[in-house]
Amino acid sequence: MKRIFQSLALGSCLALSVGCSVFGKSDSFTFVPDFPPDFKYELTASYVPAKGQTCTVPGGKGTQLGFNKVYMEYEATSEIPLYRTVSGCPLALNRVEVEVMGIFGPGRGNRSYDDGAIAVRSELSDRNKGTFNAAGESEFSGECQWFFRTVGPKRYLIKILYCKKIDAQGNVAKSRPFTAYTLDQLPGKTVKLKITLAHExxxxxxxxxxxVPDGWKRCMGKGFEDQHAFCYGNHKDFSTFRMVDERICTIYPGCTENKDETP
Known part of the structure; x- marks a missing residue:
């Protein structure tokens, strides 16, 4: 896969007449995740015709590159090329979608995703673009939080992930984790996404x-077939639920009251 990126980068350098080595530090930047345990990521890099180009790519085919997709070997960091040439059209990086993945169990369905993004433009105001330190590193931040629910007649507990941006003042914003850079800022640089996990x-x-004092109890509702099972003021009748490891519990997250019977 890296050899493919190298040949693409070489073609892009020649087409754009820019001074760069073959997929080296001067024609790419490095994405580095700083995530909690059991978190991974996927990337999708999108490209548009470079500044001054009037060409188009038929059907847009080949204007995206994927990193850490399910059919790829997982890489701890990703080297993202800034330029490509597709169908003879010189392209420049426009956006990187970052899919943050939290894992809460061993099965393929025991994971949840939320998104962040890196925008790349030819020009940005100083107020809107990220900055780099003397070592060529930049960081943007987000906080992710788990939300739990039950599904199915046996009430398996699953979790849903939501991630929000942390602003320069350390406040959790309403928007997703996001930053922006100009193309000329990025060659040879490192961009880190730091994700923290909410305590609750x-x-x-x-x-x-x-x-309840030890956590949360699941309202029974009309019975196990009642998928929503709203409490409606009934705070006495509770149901068991199943964790992904098949433990039958009555309190989340501690699971301190195990039941032998199967719901």
Whole structure:
């Protein structure tokens, strides 16, 4: 895969007449994740015709590059080329979508995703573009939080991930993690996304769990076939639920009250 990127980068350098080595430090930047345990990432880099170009790519085919997709070997960091040439059209990096993946169990379905992004433009105001330190490193931040719910007649507990941007003042914003750079800022640089995990998990839907001293109890509703099972003021009748490892519990997250019977 890296050899393919190298040949693409070489063609891009020749087409754009820019001084760069073959997929070296001067025609790419490095993405580095700083994530909690059991978190991974995927990237999708999107390209548009370089500044001053009037060409187009038929059907847009080949204007995206994927990193750490399910059919690829996982890489701890990603080297993202800034330029490509597709169908004879010189392209420049326009955006990198970062898919943050949290894993809460061994199965393929035991994971949840949320997104961040890196925008790349030919020009940006100083107020809107990221900055690099003397070592050529830049960092943007986000906070992710787990929300839990139950699904199915046996009420398996699953979790949903939401990630928000942390601004320069350290406040959690409403938007997703995001930063922006100009193309001429990025050659040979390192961009890090630092994700922290909120201390508290919360129910995904309101009025479905009741807070108790040891955690949360799941309202019974009309029975195990009742998928929403809202409490509707009934804070006495609770159900068991199953963790992904098949433990049958009555309290989340501690699971301190195990039951032998199968719901």
């Amino acid at each position: 998990e919360e129910p995904y839907m309101g009025d479905t769990w009741v807070k």
